[in-house]
Amino acid sequence: MSLLNPIVNILPDLNKAFLETIYMVGVSLAVALLIGLPLGVLLFTTTRNLFFENGIVNRSLGFAVNIVRSIPFIILLVALLPLTDLLTGSTIGPRAASVSLSVSAIPFFARIVETALREIDRGVIEAAIAVGATPWMIIKDVLLPEAKPGIIQGLTLTTISLIGYSAMAGTIGGGGIGDLAIRYGYYRYDNTVMITTIVVLICLVQLLQMVGDKVSYMVNKR
Amino acid sequence: MSLLNPIVNILPDLNKAFLETIYMVGVSLAVALLIGLPLGVLLFTTTRNLFFENGIVNRSLGFAVNIVRSIPFIILLVALLPLTDLLTGSTIGPRAASVSLSVSAIPFFARIVETALREIDRGVIEAAIAVGATPWMIIKDVLLPEAKPGIIQGLTLTTISLIGYSAMAGTIGGGGIGDLAIRYGYYRYDNTVMITTIVVLICLVQLLQMVGDKVSYMVNKR
Amino acid sequence: MIEIRSIRKEYVSKKNRVIGVDNVSLTIQTGEIYGIVGYSGAGKSSLLRCLNLLERPTGGNIIIDGIDLTSLSSKELRKQRQKIGMIFQHFSLVSSKTVYENVAFALRAAHRSKDATKLRVLELLEIVGLSDKKDVYPAQLSGGQKQRVGIARALANEPTVLLCDEATSALDPTTTKAILQLLKKISSELGITIVLITHEMEVVKELCHRVAVMQDGRVIEEGPVYEIFSQPKQELTKQFISSVLDFELPSHLIEESEGTIIKIQFEGQTAGESILSDTLQSHAVKGNILHGKIEYIQDVPLGILIIELIGDAVQIHSALEYIKNRSSSVEVLKHVTA
Amino acid sequence: MIEIRSIRKEYVSKKNRVIGVDNVSLTIQTGEIYGIVGYSGAGKSSLLRCLNLLERPTGGNIIIDGIDLTSLSSKELRKQRQKIGMIFQHFSLVSSKTVYENVAFALRAAHRSKDATKLRVLELLEIVGLSDKKDVYPAQLSGGQKQRVGIARALANEPTVLLCDEATSALDPTTTKAILQLLKKISSELGITIVLITHEMEVVKELCHRVAVMQDGRVIEEGPVYEIFSQPKQELTKQFISSVLDFELPSHLIEESEGTIIKIQFEGQTAGESILSDTLQSHAVKGNILHGKIEYIQDVPLGILIIELIGDAVQIHSALEYIKNRSSSVEVLKHVTA
Amino acid sequence: SPNTEDKKELKIGATTGPYADMVKEAIKPGLEDLGYKIEIVEFTDYIQPNKSLGNNSIDANLFQHKVYMDNFAKENDLKLSDLIIVPTAPMGIYSNKYNSLKEVKDGTSLAVPNDPVNLARALKVLVDEGLIEVDSNVDPLKVSEKDVTKNPKNIQLKPLESAQLPRATDSVDLSAVPGNFALAAKMDLKDALVLEKMPDMYRNVVAVNTKDVDAQFAKDIKSVVESDQFEKVIDDKFAGFGKPDWMN
Numbered sequence A, B: 001m002s003l004l005n006p007i008v009n010i011l012p013d014l015n016k017a018f019l020e021t022i023y024m025v026g027v028s029l030a031v032a033l034l035i036g037l038p039l040g041v042l043l044f045t046t047t048r049n050l051f052f053e054n055g056i057v058n059r060s061l062g063f064a065v066n067i068v069r070s071i072p073f074i075i076l077l078v079a080l081l082p083l084t085d086l087l088t089g090s091t092i093g094p095r096a097a098s099v100s101l102s103v104s105a106i107p108f109f110a111r112i113v114e115t116a117l118r119e120i121d122r123g124v125i126e127a128a129i130a131v132g133a134t135p136w137m138i139i140k141d142v143l144l145p146e147a148k149p150g151i152i153q154g155l156t157l158t159t160i161s162l163i164g165y166s167a168m169a170g171t172i173g174g175g176g177i178g179d180l181a182i183r184y185g186y187y188r189y190d191n192t193v194m195i196t197t198i199v200v201l202i203c204l205v206q207l208l209q210m211v212g213d214k215v216s217y218m219v220n221k222r
Numbered sequence C, D: 001m002i003e004i005r006s007i008r009k010e011y012v013s014k015k016n017r018v019i020g021v022d023n024v025s026l027t028i029q030t031g032e033i034y035g036i037v038g039y040s041g042a043g044k045s046s047l048l049r050c051l052n053l054l055e056r057p058t059g060g061n062i063i064i065d066g067i068d069l070t071s072l073s074s075k076e077l078r079k080q081r082q083k084i085g086m087i088f089q090h091f092s093l094v095s096s097k098t099v100y101e102n103v104a105f106a107l108r109a110a111h112r113s114k115d116a117t118k119l120r121v122l123e124l125l126e127i128v129g130l131s132d133k134k135d136v137y138p139a140q141l142s143g144g145q146k147q148r149v150g151i152a153r154a155l156a157n158e159p160t161v162l163l164c165d166e167a168t169s170a171l172d173p174t175t176t177k178a179i180l181q182l183l184k185k186i187s188s189e190l191g192i193t194i195v196l197i198t199h200e201m202e203v204v205k206e207l208c209h210r211v212a213v214m215q216d217g218r219v220i221e222e223g224p225v226y227e228i229f230s231q232p233k234q235e236l237t238k239q240f241i242s243s244v245l246d247f248e249l250p251s252h253l254i255e256e257s258e259g260t261i262i263k264i265q266f267e268g269q270t271a272g273e274s275i276l277s278d279t280l281q282s283h284a285v286k287g288n289i290l291h292g293k294i295e296y297i298q299d300v301p302l303g304i305l306i307i308e309l310i311g312d313a314v315q316i317h318s319a320l321e322y323i324k325n326r327s328s329s330v331e332v333l334k335h336v337t338a
Numbered sequence E: 001s002p003n004t005e006d007k008k009e010l011k012i013g014a015t016t017g018p019y020a021d022m023v024k025e026a027i028k029p030g031l032e033d034l035g036y037k038i039e040i041v042e043f044t045d046y047i048q049p050n051k052s053l054g055n056n057s058i059d060a061n062l063f064q065h066k067v068y069m070d071n072f073a074k075e076n077d078l079k080l081s082d083l084i085i086v087p088t089a090p091m092g093i094y095s096n097k098y099n100s101l102k103e104v105k106d107g108t109s110l111a112v113p114n115d116p117v118n119l120a121r122a123l124k125v126l127v128d129e130g131l132i133e134v135d136s137n138v139d140p141l142k143v144s145e146k147d148v149t150k151n152p153k154n155i156q157l158k159p160l161e162s163a164q165l166p167r168a169t170d171s172v173d174l175s176a177v178p179g180n181f182a183l184a185a186k187m188d189l190k191d192a193l194v195l196e197k198m199p200d201m202y203r204n205v206v207a208v209n210t211k212d213v214d215a216q217f218a219k220d221i222k223s224v225v226e227s228d229q230f231e232k233v234i235d236d237k238f239a240g241f242g243k244p245d246w247m248n
Ligand SMILES: Nc1ncnc2c1ncn2[C@@H]1O[C@H](COP(=O)(O)OP(=O)(O)OP(=O)(O)O)[C@@H](O)[C@H]1O
Pocket: C011, C012, C018, C019, C020, C021, C038, C039, C040, C041, C042, C043, C044, C045, C046, C047, D143
């Protein structure tokens, strides 16, 4: 009883933090998919010998992606506050945190998509070109389906990284499980909270990894 | 003059921070290589159909790797302070920060090594087995040389991620460029310094990426 | 008609420049089956891939049925490509799509309606004998079955030209035969022009009307298959043909035989003639066929027989003269004047 | 001697169980060249890979020169593997090592001294004709050259057994011939036992002493090559052989011909005999060789001739009788009683 | 450190921002004149400076007030002592929306620091203003927004990282900004709707391990802070920082 009590006490907080994490990770994952996926496809299809071959676009995008990846997350968080304000009308809270999480997830995911696309057998792409398919058809019907297992594993990796980064969202009041661990476990020496939240985090990550592996295996027809 | 002044003023700091970053990233990269590389090889060689096939070892290692990757870096940093104290005799400064950076780099790099090894054509490994080579010879003379380009690219990725993480080392007075950017840009609202440091960071990252790509290309005999 | 005009293809990398195709000009007639042979690295694939601009040539023009492909916009090029089917050596099927979807993809690329697509795919799968595998993924097919899906895809849009890059190597003989039969049928029934790369001279012999031999990016010999097989000019061509036509007589046979051994090459109609029978009936010699092969190349026989002639010297001499008069090539391998 | 005793190999995955090899027992003599043929998926590679335990059989034993491989510790197994060379279909060279290093690796695996390794590698490269390529990386080699590096590696430790998995498919005819010659030489000079998988019956014909035909994991027919070629029992075997021996006479020839058309199969010594010549000289018929092929399989001739006999009915009848008495198989394709 | 008596190399910890600058510009030069070699260790949180002091990774720190220090020491079983109080910038409540706390409406949002040190100060200001009531038994080390017992105006507390508070002023109705960060963000302390009433026990102190209180270096630090030079630098560069009683 005495052991369980503290855990029961933090359940409402934990629940709220959990939902906040889900919210932030969910939103930024969606954005990463929405923007990172096309960006990854673009990075891939503008390389040498592919149908959108364009060295300048390719190098500029690559440079932009590297820049975002160079900036420490906290700085990015701050640098993006005007954008955040513009987009969400606020610079604090989970919604605001989602903006910088999204921005940092986009290049990360784009690179992963690019790598997954690189794994596709060139012959398959050529066969689609030879058949007279439009670039759009090739992307939709060949590139994405063929890279699906890799992209799903990349999505798992991105999700797990986002959970890690979302812990820093506490800086701007984003909340979430990681922030709970830091604020109560670390600042307030509450080991119950610390251990509970970390266990929740580990379970979440393992679960995501398992589901990701499973889905990736299922869509793999090779 | 007035614009350049702040930059000139922080040059000594920038220099020190640069060295600190090099130190932290260097040490943890070395550790990641020393421990992550064998760990990655072990993760690969204990999978089904390979010479150290061992489901239990494989799953346990995989689980451990996932756990370390689940914990937010700041929490890891703090949780490892006793170990840090034991190893470095101090809990502050770049040396101390290197401990937790290393611990987080190990599983990251191990996974990358595992992925690179997976790319090796099975036939090549079988040819080595068929010739009667010992596991050690196969690892040394086949697996590692064949995966070298991938491992080097993984090393680049790890280095860049480490630079990002080292920015958080400020929590325990680690220093480094990322921390400098945060300290001036975030805590002191000094945009000149922040931009200078970020430019240094971007250059560093671009340089690393370029060198990594180059070396990886050079060792690729395919 | 495919006109290949001074095609050059260079591969430029940082370190060096490789010439894949070196100034090749060829004309391939409509309805023809055209073979390309040559060593590995000779430039066969590079040339073939230039035909539908999968590889953009560094110089030269590809004119198919009067349209210069190299001058087309990418949209027009896509349209032309739909008329050029291509069969890939490594099948190159989309692994995440079923057999049905793989073939349907080509039709959708040509903006066929959904119903038309369905009808056509089922028809094509019927043709290649894969109706029962339509919902199966490529990973569950054998090599021959995968290749047949590739053929169905290449034929989907009723192409006028079919390009095949080593479509049968690595397949077992039965499957190879079935696929060659299919290509033959397609060519004769639908009048499709087929250009095929192969390293099996058997395939050239059975299937092709004309053949080009490539070396170092150039076409070193070209002509009707029968001509190339019967009168090869280049050393390389001779080597290649020998895999089909040449044969070695076990040496002990030559040593042990008691008679005169001659090698006769028959060409064209002479092969069908009864040289041997006439000789034997008009001379008092015994003929013993030691080795021989008659190939029908495009229905024209080309044959070599090694015959041991036994009899007295005068009769043999006169028999030899008789044969020489009627055959294009006679060679005496061993002369015995017992 | 290789004894394969009731070998089974099952592949178990979560969803299903595939039987790769189904209770195969074979004995391969020392110094023999043994061929394995069969459709894709028949279990050829699985069986071959069981021979050096690259694939551990689900049941059964592999006994090589009296040693049961399945019972060895991994250290002893490594030692035995050094005596079993293996040539892979896809070469499987270490791309990050030069030609020299690829071959040297095998020798180092057998703990040869540095000097001995160097001497042996240079010797091997000389044998396979690659001395000048020793410091080159595999990517810069042609297919045939890569395969020869694979052969040098397989031969490095003076193996007593050589396993080859489709070592020549996807190579041009000249390279194929060179590699087959090399294997033949190795086998006869060094007395190495060779087990080889191929889908080219030509290779079986030229190289093998005995052959096994596999289907669905089982060996359905096995025996000396000559026997299998001359008297195939299984339908599948017949199909495979037909790719070498069978040939179709252009149908118009049969229709247009005026005489009786017969197909004679010669076997063994009868092929060398002068059946045809004797027939023509003893009967008033004209003989016209329409088609024919004589193959020497292990130096023993096996031949088929399609002959048009022209003459009056009585003479033809008597000639047919005469031939039937002397040949093992005569078939009348078209009977004309003019 | 074995021989603390003639220790000449010092590591002084401070939180990033004005206090690290204060060490650097107002204390370090004086100590260097006395022959010390000074290394400043900057921290970005409020735990590690004390932990590091406790395990002798640093020799002194400057970032906290005495109340926090005492509680921290008790909680973590450390023996820490304050050496001397330094000028400290008062926390203020700022707003772009209201001109006075009296206007505060029901449901107003208020950004507060997310670390207990500064949160405790923010809550104290609110309590003093009569806006809320806080459980008086709560450990100031562990205080959180949940310890608010009465909140008649239903003020929405939004915990943020302290350095973020000035930046959040636009997003919330009210923001409780620690003085050091307000000054760093070039905010004018005079703009605050209300400033923290700061008794000395809430002003920051230079802290050392209790065992070092009588060490020469501790005495030297104290003397440097008490010097005129120190006060001059404060007046020049740290305007707005409220001086402790001993300086007046
Ligand atoms: N993408 C490329 N980049 C650089 N060089 C190339 C490229 N593709 C082909 N080559 C080179 O061009 C030459 C011709 O190659 P190609 O593939 O046309 O030969 P091939 O006759 O098809 O040989 P194979 O029988 O081995 O398929 C070779 O020397 C090859 O190395």
